[in-house]
Amino acid sequence: MSxxxxxxxxxxxxxxxxxxxxxxxxxxxxxVAALMAxxxxxxxxxxxxxxxxxxxASSLLGALSQHTNPANKSMAQQLKEGDAQDGxxxxxxxxxxxxxxxxxxxxxxxxxxNDQVSAVLSQMAPAMMSGVSEATNQAQKGNDPAKAFGxxxxxxxxxxxxxxILGATSKGKEKASAGPDLLSMLLKASK
Numbered sequence: 001m002s003x004x005x006x007x008x009x010x011x012x013x014x015x016x017x018x019x020x021x022x023x024x025x026x027x028x029x030x031x032v033a034a035l036m037a038x039x040x041x042x043x044x045x046x047x048x049x050x051x052x053x054x055x056x057a058s059s060l061l062g063a064l065s066q067h068t069n070p071a072n073k074s075m076a077q078q079l080k081e082g083d084a085q086d087g088x089x090x091x092x093x094x095x096x097x098x099x100x101x102x103x104x105x106x107x108x109x110x111x112x113x114n115d116q117v118s119a120v121l122s123q124m125a126p127a128m129m130s131g132v133s134e135a136t137n138q139a140q141k142g143n144d145p146a147k148a149f150g151x152x153x154x155x156x157x158x159x160x161x162x163x164x165i166l167g168a169t170s171k172g173k174e175k176a177s178a179g180p181d182l183l184s185m186l187l188k189a190s191k
Contacts, residue, residue: 003177005044008131012124016076024080025119027112035110035120042102043121043128046094048182050069057189063090063185064136087098087122090129136186148157 011017013036021036022029051057067090069078069179092099 004132004135004181005041007126008044009037009040011075011131012040012079014075014128016074016150017079020080021120021123024082024123025116027116027120028082031110031112031116032120034123035106035112035117038109039106039117039121039124040128042106043091043094043125044182046096046098047132048185049184050094050096051182051189054189057185061136061186061189063093063135064129067073068133068137069130075127075131079123082123082126084119084122087125088118090125091118091121094125128175132182132186137181139183140189 013033018033020037021027022032023082025032047060051060073081095102103114103117103121106112106121110117112120120161
């Protein structure tokens with residue numbers, strides 16, 4: 001799992017974010033949290049696949065430039081204020097022809113209706129894009145590359161930090177060759 005995904009999972013599944021999204025959608029907090037934890041890796045993987053070509057990466061960079069967080073709003077606030085219509089377009093673009101099947105699978109896994117899953121995904125998509133945009137901008141500026149890649153240097157620079165930079169964690173049996181990292185592809189495409 002990439003450090004970008006870990007960062008987004010952490011901020012989007014934090015209690016204030018879950019409370020905000022549950023309040024906006026009227027769906028049980030536990031179901032919202034479970035859905036976000038399941039859906040975010042799927043959405044990020046699909047974004048990575050979409051960005052694997054130069055054209056796809058350029059298209060994603062363009063979309064990211066439209067989804068920024070200039071007011072530095074919290075993730076909970078972004079989720080609360082998210083534009084569901086824009087979010088539905090984002091989800092459909094990211095998932096493409098597989099959108100219906102993926103939404104159905106997520107509904108089955110979370111004991112929710114397809115409409116409920118769609119509502120949550122539509123609310124979380126703009127905030128997710130904003131998070132990816134922010135991480136990409138931080139990495140491009142080089143202001144704090146360690147922070148941009150989710151690297152913790154407080155304990156010194158170690159293999160875990162290298163794995164974070166490469167876009168994979170060293171936990172479990174997962175190998176560094178977990179596939180291309182979305183952030184790396186976006187940085188390459190932006191040059």
